[in-house]
Amino acid sequence: MKSNRLHFYQTTPEELTSTILNGVDNKLQEFFDKFLKSLNTEEDELLTIEEALKILKCSNQTLWNWRKAGIIPSHRIGNRIYIKRSDINAKLIKQN
Incomplete structure (x- = not known):
């Protein structure tokens, strides 16, 4: 130093x-x-539904409801659904 x-x-x-x-x-x-x-x-990382569920610590149904309501946007690539880590972080910050 x-x-x-x-x-x-x-x-x-x-x-x-x-x-x-x-x-x-x-x-x-x-x-x-x-x-x-x-x-x-x-934050640019795309997470699978399972990874997002572990981070959010919620049920699959809750995450599905949030996705459908537009609270957490999801992205479809082929047959798979992904969620951006930044979208999850934004949701968690808004909750506080």
């Missing part, structure tokens, strides 16, 4: 505070950039 040396004898308290806050801000920005990047790749 790279460290920058601070020279306190030539630094005002305001400059020291600004330097520390800029460092913390940069580290937080790096963390959130990595976190959001991992979320974006995860």
